[in-house]
Amino acid sequence: MRDFEEVEQTTVESDDNGDDGAPSRPLWQMDVHQLEQHFETNQTLGLSSPVARQRLQENGPNELKTVKESWVKRLLSQFNNTISYVLLATALISLFLRHYPDAIVIGTVIIANALIGFFQEMSADGALDKLKALLVSHTSVIRAGKKMTIAARDLVVGDLVQLEAGDRIPADLRLLAADNLTIQEAVLTGEAAAVVKTEDTLPVATALADRTNMAFAGTAISTGSGTGVVVATGQKTELGKIQQAVAETKTKLTPLMQNLNRLGWQLSLAIVALAVVMFIIGAVLEIYSLPVLLIAVVTMVVGSMPEGMPASVSVVLAMGTRQLAHKKAIVKSLPAVETLGAVDIVNTDKTGTLTKNEMAVTDIVTAAGAFTVEKSNYAQTAQLFKAEKQIAWQDELTIKPLLQIAGLTSDAAFNLKNGRWELTGEPTDGALAALYHSFTGQQPQLEEIDSLPFDSAIRYSARLAKLDQGQMLLVKGAPQTLFKLIKKFNPKFDSQKWEKEVVRLAKQGKRVVGLASQAIAPPVAMIDQTVIGQQMELQGLVGIIDPPRTEAAAAVKQLHYAGVKVKMITGDDPNTAATIAKKLGLADQLEVITGPEMAKLSDEQLAQQVDRYTVFARTTPQDKNRIVQAQQKRGHIVAMTGDGVNDAPALKQADIGVAMGIKGTDVAKEAADMVLADDNFATIQTAVREGRHVFDNIRKSIRFLLPTSFAEGLIVVLSILLDQQLPLYPTQLLWINMVSALTIQFAFIFEPIEKGIMARGPRQIGQGILTKADIAEIVYVSLLIAGLGIGAYDLLVALGIPALVGSTMTLNIIIFGKIFYLFNLRTRQPVFSKYFFQNKMAFVIIGVLLLLQLLIIYLPFMQDVFYTTNPGLLWGWGVPVIAGLMVLAVTEVIKLAKLYLNKRHLKLQHLE
Numbered sequence: 067m068r069d070f071e072e073v074e075q076t077t078v079e080s081d082d083n084g085d086d087g088a089p090s091r092p093l094w095q096m097d098v099h100q101l102e103q104h105f106e107t108n109q110t111l112g113l114s115s116p117v118a119r120q121r122l123q124e125n126g127p128n129e130l131k132t133v134k135e136s137w138v139k140r141l142l143s144q145f146n147n148t149i150s151y152v153l154l155a156t157a158l159i160s161l162f163l164r165h166y167p168d169a170i171v172i173g174t175v176i177i178a179n180a181l182i183g184f185f186q187e188m189s190a191d192g193a194l195d196k197l198k199a200l201l202v203s204h205t206s207v208i209r210a211g212k213k214m215t216i217a218a219r220d221l222v223v224g225d226l227v228q229l230e231a232g233d234r235i236p237a238d239l240r241l242l243a244a245d246n247l248t249i250q251e252a253v254l255t256g257e258a259a260a261v262v263k264t265e266d267t268l269p270v271a272t273a274l275a276d277r278t279n280m281a282f283a284g285t286a287i288s289t290g291s292g293t294g295v296v297v298a299t300g301q302k303t304e305l306g307k308i309q310q311a312v313a314e315t316k317t318k319l320t321p322l323m324q325n326l327n328r329l330g331w332q333l334s335l336a337i338v339a340l341a342v343v344m345f346i347i348g349a350v351l352e353i354y355s356l357p358v359l360l361i362a363v364v365t366m367v368v369g370s371m372p373e374g375m376p377a378s379v380s381v382v383l384a385m386g387t388r389q390l391a392h393k394k395a396i397v398k399s400l401p402a403v404e405t406l407g408a409v410d411i412v413n414t415d416k417t418g419t420l421t422k423n424e425m426a427v428t429d430i431v432t433a434a435g436a437f438t439v440e441k442s443n444y445a446q447t448a449q450l451f452k453a454e455k456q457i458a459w460q461d462e463l464t465i466k467p468l469l470q471i472a473g474l475t476s477d478a479a480f481n482l483k484n485g486r487w488e489l490t491g492e493p494t495d496g497a498l499a500a501l502y503h504s505f506t507g508q509q510p511q512l513e514e515i516d517s518l519p520f521d522s523a524i525r526y527s528a529r530l531a532k533l534d535q536g537q538m539l540l541v542k543g544a545p546q547t548l549f550k551l552i553k554k555f556n557p558k559f560d561s562q563k564w565e566k567e568v569v570r571l572a573k574q575g576k577r578v579v580g581l582a583s584q585a586i587a588p589p590v591a592m593i594d595q596t597v598i599g600q601q602m603e604l605q606g607l608v609g610i611i612d613p614p615r616t617e618a619a620a621a622v623k624q625l626h627y628a629g630v631k632v633k634m635i636t637g638d639d640p641n642t643a644a645t646i647a648k649k650l651g652l653a654d655q656l657e658v659i660t661g662p663e664m665a666k667l668s669d670e671q672l673a674q675q676v677d678r679y680t681v682f683a684r685t686t687p688q689d690k691n692r693i694v695q696a697q698q699k700r701g702h703i704v705a706m707t708g709d710g711v712n713d714a715p716a717l718k719q720a721d722i723g724v725a726m727g728i729k730g731t732d733v734a735k736e737a738a739d740m741v742l743a744d745d746n747f748a749t750i751q752t753a754v755r756e757g758r759h760v761f762d763n764i765r766k767s768i769r770f771l772l773p774t775s776f777a778e779g780l781i782v783v784l785s786i787l788l789d790q791q792l793p794l795y796p797t798q799l800l801w802i803n804m805v806s807a808l809t810i811q812f813a814f815i816f817e818p819i820e821k822g823i824m825a826r827g828p829r830q831i832g833q834g835i836l837t838k839a840d841i842a843e844i845v846y847v848s849l850l851i852a853g854l855g856i857g858a859y860d861l862l863v864a865l866g867i868p869a870l871v872g873s874t875m876t877l878n879i880i881i882f883g884k885i886f887y888l889f890n891l892r893t894r895q896p897v898f899s900k901y902f903f904q905n906k907m908a909f910v911i912i913g914v915l916l917l918l919q920l921l922i923i924y925l926p927f928m929q930d931v932f933y934t935t936n937p938g939l940l941w942g943w944g945v946p947v948i949a950g951l952m953v954l955a956v957t958e959v960i961k962l963a964k965l966y967l968n969k970r971h972l973k974l975q976h977l978e
Contacts, residue, residue, distance in 0.1 A: 105224040112208040112226035121222035128221040128299035205236040239281040239294030246290035253711035255637030260288040311715035321831040366782040386760035394744040402739035406757025410828040416636035421612040425493040429609030432464035448504035471581040473502030473510035475542040545580035551599035575642030576609035621748035629827030640683035653680040673699040690716035773847035780852035793859040816907035851883040882950030890957040
């Protein structure tokens with residue numbers, strides 16, 4: 067993939083000297099003459115109105131289009147899964163057999179699950195609409211030599227567009243003129259600093275972020291003015307390509323939903339197959355009459371089918387979503403909560419995510435040497451260090467004049483808003499203004515005489531002002547430019563010494579600004595550029611960088627401990643990116659690759675090499691998407707963080723997209739699965755921890771539901787095989803499912819996070835939700851509970867006690883088997899440990915369940931509906947409690963054996 071999607075869109079055949087065989091050229095390399103010929107326009111007159119109308123008719127309007135899937139189709143797609151099919155068939159059979167309560171409960175579960183999925187998907191459409199809002203409604207163009215204002219949607223390729231400060235770019239342009247023009251391109255590059263634009267031609271291999279003679283749709287002009295020729299409109303603009311990438315990125319099933327679908331398919335197939343086999347056996351052996359046999363088989367399916375599983379999973383996910391919201395992480399789709407626990411790579415933007423998105427001075431170099439600065443943000447108290455020793459800035463004579471220039475040449479202002487200091491002006495100016503204030507604690511007092519604004523042609527700005535020492539010309543600009551100005555009038559100036567300092571700071575990824583002053587004898591009232599440099603004194607250099615967030619380094623360390631790798635993907639310079647990555651400890655051995663270097667690799671080659679790199683610099687939106695896809699091809703579960711429009715395709719492509727809530731664009735928030743309300747990268751580490759906690763509780767819930775559900779079905783199966791009366795009535799099985807769905811299974815949502823959860827590493831999604839040990843446990847627990855139930859029933863019937871009492875006792879055996887098995891599953895530690903009373907809600911839920919059991923057994927109208935009776939203390943409660951204790955004893959012995967074997971295995975590994 068190239069920086070621009072197709073070569074044909076970015077290059078044209080050279081027309082120089084009529085040489086048809088000359089190589090094709092990208093737009094940023096073409097001169098004005100070539101642009102005029104290719105786009106059949108004129109740099110002064112623009113297009114004629116008839117030509118513009120014809121092109122509009124041929125190519126269509128300058129707008130972004132969205133195609134939405136109908137809501138009906140989306141709603142129907144939610145029913146397209148195996149569990150829904152089996153439950154639907156079971157509901158229909160129950161309805162046919164006039165088992166209306168069964169049919170109603172099952173149907174309610176199916177509809178509820180479908181509606182949850184439907185509303186989650188509908189929320190994802192907003193990203194495309196938000197992108198459309200970035201295009202302006204009207205713009206100024208030159209047609210037939212006349213300036214006019216037209217609807218931006220009527221722009222065509224070849225139009226001349228006039229640009230002024232404050233405008234938003236209406237289409238992709240190649241600049242023909244740029245007068246002190248700076249454009250904020252964060253929507254494409256993610257970088258906060260405005261880009262200085264020129265009309266000069268550029269080399270072929272120029273990355274998107276470095277194309278200073280191009281202006282892109284949706285970006286905003288900070289300063290200056292200019293003229294550009296439209297080279298792409300609508301869907302063909304860089305913004306249009308982002309929209310297309312977002313639209314084409316299909317919403318994938320989360321790892322949890324993939325695992326649940328696979329588990330649901332396997333369970334459904336097994337239960338239906340068993341039902342068919344049991345029906346055939348019953349029919350052949352003539353155990354029951356066909357209507358009774360059919361009811362028994364349907365009862366088995368209803369009892370065995372864990373229809374409460376989707377609801378249980380949804381509630382656990384919803385609780386996780388709620389917990390994360392309290393911790394400043396807003397999750398838009400329920401399954402995304404658990405996905406965080408499976409993530410093994412977090413791709414993060416640099417600016418505003420790992421860094422503060424606040425340019426700050428970290429280094430000062432004067433004639434007295436090199437200094438480092440800490441806490442130089444606005445309203446802080448800065449600290450100055452020399453050779454790692456803190457010194458008072460007032461004691462160093464070379465610092466005061468440098469601070470004076472930094473403060474007096476800055477046009478930036480800070481305003482307190484919602485408890486935060488917000489910058490108005492350029493980030494570099496803001497860093498210099500903050501430097502002055504953080505040292506002096508004051509606002510600069512300026513009596514200006516004249517000023518010369520920054521111009522990309524001269525690469526410096528100047529301000530003539532009255533100071534205590536008379537009139538001074540204060541100059542701020544590119545160090546190399548200032549060196550040349552000084553050396554022009556002072557050949558003895560040692561520029562090489564200063565150049566070394568510039569290179570040193572630049573290699574650290576810092577932006578270097580030179581500060582100089584020059585005495586001007588009064589009564590000069592205007593700046594004369596011809597004398598700038600005479601008796602000029604270089605007061606020093608400052609190194610500026612967007613500093614890393616203090617909490618980000620700790621979060622990265624925690625993620626590494628949890629087995630999660632952190633990768634940086636940024637549009638910034640590779641040196642700057644590598645410097646920040648080293649400070650944050652992203653990897654022991656950093657390898658960096660840039661967007662242009664990735665463009666030379668095929669998708670297959672990138673997938674093979676992607677794991678090598680920790681930092682991806684100078685990336686375009688297309689590059690970010692490719693990186694995520696390459697990582698997914700390697701089997702990784704990928705989280706992507708971002709805040710700009712440029713991040714939207716990758717946010718949607720990732721297994722979980724994470725957008726910044728404060729500084730993030732609406733487009734990024736809509737495309738993401740999760741929004742960090744505090745813009746704090748450390749919140750991701752908290753979210754990963756909560757994601758693992760959620761999966762733990764989901765897994766416990768499923769491990770609980772399956773054996774207890776299968777036990778109900780097994781009682782029916784064993785009864786058919788033993789040619790005996792069913793111990794449980796269908797309404798009793800329905801009661802067990804209903805009260806379990808409403809009570810006991812939800813005890814797991816209140817389970818606290820177990821110790822060592824982050825040390826386990828990301829779960830292997832290919833292994834599914836249940837391990838082989840889990841499956842073995844499900845088999846023996848279901849057989850144990852079913853065996854205890856049917857054994858006790860047979861014993862009671864053999865003693866001549868009424869079958870109704872036996873049925874009520876069996877009902878309670880199933881319930882108490884569930885209760886005591888719950889205690890076994892709650893923790894990996896022995897049941898009677900410090901964790902026993904941590905989940906107090908579990909005891910409340912058990913109390914509610916027992917109260918419901920009292921109602922069904924002792925209320926006369928409940929006895930009529932559910933075929934229960936007063937069973938007496940021994941048979942109704944004593945035997946079920948003993949059976950429950952037996953379930954707990956067996957499962958605890960096996961758990962303790964596992965703990966012993968695991969400890970022994972770890973000990974042997976340590977000895978090796």
